[in-house]
Structures are given as C-alpha cells and as structure tokens.
Amino acid sequence: MKKDLHIKIDEITRVEGHGNVVIDVRNGRVKEIKLEIIESPRFFEVMLRGRRYDEAQHIMSRICGICAVSHTSASLKAVEDAMGIRISRQSTLLRKLAFCGETLQSHILHLFFLVFPDFLGEGSIVPILKTHPEIAKKGLELKRLSNEVCAAVAGRHIHPISFFPGGVAYLPKVEELKRLRGLLKASFDDLEYTLELMERMPRREFPNLKAREFVSLKGKGEYAVYGGEPYSSKGSALKTANYSKKIKEYIVPHSAAKHARTSKGTYMVGALARVNNNWRQLGARGRKAAIEAGIRVPAYDPYLNNSAQLVECFQAVEDAISLIDELLDRGLRQEPLAKPKKYGRGVGIVEAPRGTLYHEYAIDRDGLVQSAVCIIPTAQNLRSIEDDMRSLVPAIIDRPREEIRGAIESLVRAYDPCISCSTHMMDVRFE
C-alpha cells in the first residue's frame, strides 16, 4: 500500500540520555529514518589529557553511572597495558566479582524499570509498584543484591572506589562474602520467576530477519566479560592490538555520537551478541535459561536482546558464586598495588553490560595521559539500530500509527542504549 508516514519521537523515554527518532515515509517509500543523538558532547577524552595515570580510572568511571565498573576496568586495563603492570590473581578475581554485580544490576534495571512497563501497559515502574507490587519487589530486591556485590568489593557500585592501577586496594570481609554467596544462591528463584514472567509477556518478533555480525569478547573456559579477546561472528580477525584497524568510527551529521562499522559493515554488540558468540561458554544455569527463553543460536532478532540480558543475569549470579568460592578457598590477603614498569600505549577492552568497550591511552614518561580514545557500546550499535528501523518500518507500515511508534520505541529500547555514554568520541588515532 502506498502510504505517507511522518513520525517524530522527541526525546524517546525510558532510555538513558537524549535521542529523537525521525521516520519519514512518502508514497510507501522510506525517505528517511534516523536516530538523532541530541545529547551534549562531553569531551571526556580531552578531559583526561594531561592527567596522572592513577587518576584515569577515577575520571573515566564518571562517563556512566550505570556501567561505572566497566569504564573503571577498561581504563585500568589500558593503563596497566601501557605501563607493563601485572595484577595478581586475587585482584583479577575481585574485579571480576564486581563485574558480575554490574552486569546483574544493569540488566535488572533495564528489564524491570524500562522494558517491563511496556509489557504491563504502564508508563514506568511507579504504577507497577501499585498494580503489580510482587513484580516490582523482585526487581528491587535483585537490584539491591547486585549493588551489594559491587559494594562488598569496590565500596559502592557508582563509582567503584577500591580499584587502582596495580590491583585492588580494599579486601572484602570474609563474612560479607559468605552472606552474599547465600543471597546469590537464593536469587536464582527470583530469576526463575522473572524468566516465567517474561515468557508470559507478549513477545515482539522482528520481521525480515537477516544474518548479522556480532562482536564481543570471547574467552577460553569462561564467559568473558573482563577477560578474553575480541571476536567477530563473521570472522573479522579481531585482536586487542589491531582493533582500531578493524573497527572504524565515523561521523554522521545527525548524531553527537559517532557511528562504527567493521569491514563487513553493520554489527551488533551487547547481551545478544555475547550469548551468540559465547554459547559454549555459558554455564549450566545460563544455558538452561537461554533455551527456556527461546534463544537458539544464531539468534538474530534484536528484540531477543531483552531475553539475552536475563540469560546473562543467570550467568552473572553463577559466576559470582564460583568467584566467591575461589576467593574463599584461596584465602584473602592484603597485597600492595603492583608498580608501573614502563610507559607508552595501552588498550583495555571489557564487555560492559551494553557491549564491547574499548579504552586506549598513550602515557608519557611522567605518567601523564597524552591522548585517549574510547569506543562506547551504544555508539557501535547506533548504525545497527538505524538499519533495523529501516527494515522494520516497511514491514509494518500498514499498521496503525501508534503501533508503529510502539514497535520502534521497543526496538530502540531493546538495544538498551546509553546515549550520554556515547557522546564523547574522539577522533585522535594513534598512527
């Protein structure tokens, strides 16, 4: 059917940061579909310039209050890579434990506060506290637990305190770890409840599914979020050292956040990408949840990213329990922070809740940061979101306007974009 359609969603709600969606269809043909990023640029990479290497993680954590552990960790890994600092096994375990807390926290926040209101026909978590207090309570309890995991290791979730170049400056209390272990174990029930809830909710399906490229970290013998090497499902030979040759950022006029592509074109990062790329590394609970949630890899439907996040909640709890076990088995002991041995360039890559996060710094002989590059998950997904909107809109163009609007908003939300994070790209390349 030939049809004209103009939709502009100003400052799309229940996503982090400021973005508008513009859809312009004339005579049944898509003239324009874009996600405008109108957030103010923040220039974090320039803010870092000239600052001491041991201030970097503190400054860069402030990029985001939701994925503060991820930014802190990517920053530390970059500094430690640049300065030849090797951290102990204990420090690695502690950092990974905080990561589990963050993954859980971010996904629970997204699912309960931002996604479920859609399914329950409400505008936010606020009415849900009244209409479905049981659901709201589960969400709040899981969120509090995730906060407590981060707080036990890092002092708090927003923004971690105890993480410094060379290790972790605070030892969690054994009693606290034991207490959390019990709570984590019990939280599987709440996650099962959430999974059942999601299964009962109306599920959107994406029409005209095409194969897509997934990029994430991939590790040996672990579901990689803090460790591992970057990996592409389409076989681009990605390595930590050559990432900047494979992942290209570019400017589009309607966005304060840069877009990114690989040599193969559009790619997706985040929970769905990780579950696809690391299916074999999923633990027993995570894989069972994935199967129950209807994920069969390769799973290309972007709406499934919500389910993949829940799968990762299971995975995070499972991993947190085994990390606590290893820490308790080894026995905790006070360690000094490892010292820098050299200076130069370094890269730190982690899996933030929303996808692969790259920090790269050049540090001079005085230990001052000369230049910095960050590639943020949401910026990498922007092109993918727009591509998906382009194939979604023609397929549903005959539906009522409000339905189209709803499908588009849900699509953008499924990617769980963090717009303010993505608006401080820097074009300095280390040639």
Place this chain on the structure above:
Amino acid sequence: MVLSCENELPEILRQVDIVNFREAMTERHEDYEIAFVEGSISRKEEAHKLRKIRKKARVVVALGACSSTGGLNCLKNRFPMRYLQEEVYGRGAHKKKAFDTDTVRPIDAFIHVDYYIHGCPIPKKEFLSVLTALLMGSVPKITNHPVCVDCKLAGNICVFEKGKTCLGPVTRAGCDAICVTYGGVCWGCRGLVDDPNIGAHTETLKRYGLTADSVMDSFNLYDRCAIKRKR
C-alpha cells in the same frame, strides 16, 4: 543513586508524585514543586531549559557534583572550545550544531539554587535527608565540616600517614569518608567547605606541615569552576 534507594522507593512514592523523569517514565508533566537538577550547563538551550525549570519550581535542588560545582566536566574548560570540538569531531566541527559546546558551568551560574546535594556520586543518605526535610517543610541541613571529621569517625588511619596526598582537610564532608575507608584518598568530589581557610581541618594540616592553600593547589579534579571564585 536515586534509583539505588530500593528500600525507600515505595515509601517515597507514597509521599510524592514524580511527574517528570524521562529516563524512567513515559509520562511527563510540567507541573511540579520541587525540581532536582542533575548535570552542568554547557549549551544555551540547556540554560534556557534550566531557567524554565526555575520559573515553575518552588524549590530547586542541585543534585550531584556536575550540577552543584561543575564537577569533573570543568576539566574541559582547560582548553579553548573550538580546539575541543575539532579535536574530537574533526575540522570545521565548531560550525555544526550537534557538536555545539561552551564553557562548563554549575547551575547556580544561571539560576538561584535553594539547596545543594554534593558529591560524585551523591550519598544516598543525604538525598533522603534533604527530601525528608523538604517534605516536612523544614530547612535541609547541608554539612559544612571537612571530610577529616567523618574520616576520624569512620576509624580510618590518616592517609597522609601513608605518604599520600588527600583533599579531606578542605573538602565538605557528609560522605562518611567512604573513599578512604575503601583504600583510596579524598578526591574532593563534594567541593570545598564554605570557607576553606577557616573551616579546614587545621589539626591535620598542622601535623603534616600543610596549609589550606597548599592542599587546595592539588584541588583541581573537582571544583575547578568554583575555586577561582572562592580565592
């Protein structure tokens, strides 16, 4: 941090209607009495929006370091704005609207602010106490003693003792000195006490042969926007 009030959220929502919280809610209304404002100002449109909020709200509270002192964002003010834009977005970027930016300022550079909740992040405790006071119709109490006091109460060993530099003696407390408790130092995220030359923790300063001015010299991560004004 507001969303981390998991236990208190249901009770808060019994007492107040949240009418505008775009990141968490679809509905938005422009009818409010208390406005919590996050973030610093670096664009004309933001200043305009801020002035509109001031007109509508009876009480404006600056929420967090970016809003109350300019916070870390002020690090950007070390460079000329055009240089920043071209550095990040390429040549000619200063002509494009999407990359528009200006000197970062705290919100009280544009409007009158009734109360401040300091810190990056804000302490949950302080947020709840200010909110409670506002709802009860009393005046919120904002701490004006240095972090050293909180740090002593927390039972920490002074980090100067370990040869590190700490901004605790001149920084506004209210955070329970959490950064020192967890193995760090005070970075000064809550800004200076109202009159650092008098209000500073002189006992600590004297013991280590320091003056308020000498400690304030390393006070350049946070509060960079305000420090010139105060001196």
